[in-house]
Amino acid sequence: xxxNKLNSYNSQHFLAYILIAPAVIYLLCIVGxxxxxxxxxxxxxxxxxxxxxxxxENYEKLLSSSKFSKIAIRxxxxxxxxxxxxxxxxxxxxxxxxxxxxxxxxFRILVLPPWVVPIAIGALGWMWVYNGHFxxxxxxxxRLGILDGPFSxxxxxxxxxxxxxxxDIWVGVPFVTLFFLAGMQxxxxxxxxxxxxxxxxxxxxxxxxxxPQLTPVIITMSLISAVSTFVSFDIxxxxxxxxxxxxxxxxxIDTYKMALGNYKFGKxxxxxxxxxxxxxxxxxxxxxxxxxxxxxxxxx
Amino acid sequence: xxxxxxxxxxxLYLSIAVxxxxxxxPFVEMFYASLRPLKHIFRSPYQFYSxxxxxxxxxxxxxxxxxxxxxxxxSFFMAITVTFFTxxxxxxxxxxxxxxxxxxKQGSLWVLLAVNMFSGAVLLIPLFKLLRYFDLLNTYFAxxxxxxxFCIPTSIWLLKAYFEKxxxxxxxxxxxxxxxxxxxxxxxxxxxxxxxxxxxxxxxxxxAYAQQFLFAITFNSIREYMPIVSGLTEFIGYQSxxxxxxxxxxxxxxxxxxxxxIFLQKYIVEGLTAGAIKx
Numbered sequence: 001x002x003x004n005k006l007n008s009y010n011s012q013h014f015l016a017y018i019l020i021a022p023a024v025i026y027l028l029c030i031v032g033x034x035x036x037x038x039x040x041x042x043x044x045x046x047x048x049x050x051x052x053x054x055x056x057e058n059y060e061k062l063l064s065s066s067k068f069s070k071i072a073i074r075x076x077x078x079x080x081x082x083x084x085x086x087x088x089x090x091x092x093x094x095x096x097x098x099x100x101x102x103x104x105x106x107f108r109i110l111v112l113p114p115w116v117v118p119i120a121i122g123a124l125g126w127m128w129v130y131n132g133h134f135x136x137x138x139x140x141x142x143r144l145g146i147l148d149g150p151f152s153x154x155x156x157x158x159x160x161x162x163x164x165x166x167x168d169i170w171v172g173v174p175f176v177t178l179f180f181l182a183g184m185q186x187x188x189x190x191x192x193x194x195x196x197x198x199x200x201x202x203x204x205x206x207x208x209x210x211x212p213q214l215t216p217v218i219i220t221m222s223l224i225s226a227v228s229t230f231v232s233f234d235i236x237x238x239x240x241x242x243x244x245x246x247x248x249x250x251x252x253i254d255t256y257k258m259a260l261g262n263y264k265f266g267k268x269x270x271x272x273x274x275x276x277x278x279x280x281x282x283x284x285x286x287x288x289x290x291x292x293x294x295x296x297x298x299x300x
Numbered sequence: 301x302x303x304x305x306x307x308x309x310x311x312l313y314l315s316i317a318v319x320x321x322x323x324x325x326p327f328v329e330m331f332y333a334s335l336r337p338l339k340h341i342f343r344s345p346y347q348f349y350s351x352x353x354x355x356x357x358x359x360x361x362x363x364x365x366x367x368x369x370x371x372x373x374x375s376f377f378m379a380i381t382v383t384f385f386t387x388x389x390x391x392x393x394x395x396x397x398x399x400x401x402x403x404x405k406q407g408s409l410w411v412l413l414a415v416n417m418f419s420g421a422v423l424l425i426p427l428f429k430l431l432r433y434f435d436l437l438n439t440y441f442a443x444x445x446x447x448x449x450f451c452i453p454t455s456i457w458l459l460k461a462y463f464e465k466x467x468x469x470x471x472x473x474x475x476x477x478x479x480x481x482x483x484x485x486x487x488x489x490x491x492x493x494x495x496x497x498x499x500x501x502x503x504x505x506x507x508a509y510a511q512q513f514l515f516a517i518t519f520n521s522i523r524e525y526m527p528i529v530s531g532l533t534e535f536i537g538y539q540s541x542x543x544x545x546x547x548x549x550x551x552x553x554x555x556x557x558x559x560x561x562i563f564l565q566k567y568i569v570e571g572l573t574a575g576a577i578k579x
């Protein structure tokens with residue numbers, strides 16, 4: 001009798017849909033429709049002047065151009081190293097902030113500003129750091145005798161590529177650190193105590209307990225970081241605008257310039273669709289990986 | 301467990317110092333640059349210290365860019381508006397996800413995550429056309445309307461985790477006493493989940509504040525509506541760039557966000573990580 005009452009309490013589908021309807025409708029208008037429209041526009045030569053259906057022309061041009069494949073490869077390299085270093089530095093940061101040292105809770109607050117401050121403003125700070133004449137990096141380099149004179153990090157191809165990457169890492173590290181730290185604190189202490197009694201050293205405890213226990217968090221963070229790094233816009237746009245001579249032009253910067261710099265909506269949309277396809281591939285790979293790990297865990 | 305030996309302790313503190321030099325370097329540089337007189341900034345080679353540092357730029361910046369106060373106001377106004385509407389959409393939706401079982405529930409939750417993955421930049425072209433069609437380009441709405449959409453998905457996930465922690469028995473008791481669903485949501489759930497709603501609000505605010513740059517440079521060209529992040533470019537003049545004032549204005553612009561954040565950081569950290577770690 002009581003059970004029936006509970007069931008009826010929990011099965012009001014209608015009310016459930018009413019409650020989520022406003023959010024869903026809003027998202028359908030602002031995200032769903034634009035997504036479909038991007039696909040449609042990618043088959044046209046849409047611009048400010050008007051649009052005509054052109055079939056696969058935009059894609060054919062895109063995929064046959066060596067410039068586009070260069071940009072795509074550059075984006076992958078940039079994303080790969082940025083994410084890898086975010087994970088490594090985030091892990092080091094989490095281990096350090098997890099150590100039972102005095103000032104630990106203060107350090108945990110201090111790590112977050114790069115994430116809280118708008119990226120655009122953080123990037124301005126870095127612009128200053130990288131400046132050849134009055135930036136601190138160049139200043140220290142000259143003092144130490146590594147550099148002969150002022151060196152503008154954003155003015156040369158390789159250094160600009162690395163500099164934008166370092167800034168992106170800087171933006172991402174706090175978030176990764178935070179999640180690794182929370183993951184570490186969720187690991188039962190008796191695991192460590194047992195290992196300690198068996199004579200395992202610090203590194204071996206980290207390698208045999210922390211690392212495997214954190215695997216799901218590491219995978220989640222690598223997906224989230226990969227996606228946000230892949231379409232990272234503000235940093236590159238502010239620091240270099242994709243220069244010098246295209247050395248930091250990633251897919252998203254190229255898309256933006258094509259679509260809203262030149263108002264070539266059709267060509268820009270084809271690029272945006274390529275980005276969507278690539279991101280979706282990441283995501284599918286991620287869910288595949290996650291389900292395999294879950295299986296492993298549940299089968300002991 | 302074994303305790304830290306002294307050399308290990310020193311090593312750990314040194315590593316922490318290096319880590320924080322990386323994290324705080326641009327802020328320190330910014331602050332330092334804001335204190336220097338403009339002539340001194342361009343003095344080469346780099347000087348680590350000089351005796352003519354002052355807070356002069358913090359006063360002068362209001363004269364150089366007369367609309368600076370307006371830009372800071374705009375940033376706050378838009379971020380708060382986005383936060384408000386995000387909560388309006390998210391509270392009922394998150395409650396529904398936390399309490400009901402319905403067809404497509406799990407599926408739609410994944411779709412929400414997917415929305416998160418297409419940052420605004422990918423969808424800018426149709427958004428531009430959409431906003432132009434409704435004549436919203438160059439208004440506050442041009443930055444608010446898309447802003448809300450990209451705050452909704454994560455906010456639903458955050459708040460759902462909070463609602464799930466509130467025991468269903470409380471609601472069932474009220475339900476047996478004849479309270480309606482809406483009564484329950486507003487009289488029982490909402491007061492109990494104030495911390496959760498606060499975390500969600502702070503998340504949405506920070507997110508909204510950060511997003512403004514992209515939307516502002518793309519959808520708005522009217523100075524009066526600029527947020528601080530794009531208004532800063534006005535320190536770049538025809539003759540010279542007033543770097544020290546630009547840095548001072550950046551610091552003033554983010555200061556309130558930092559203060560709010562520092563006071564509430566404990567809740568944010570718990571709220572953000574709770575959902576992810578549980579799985």
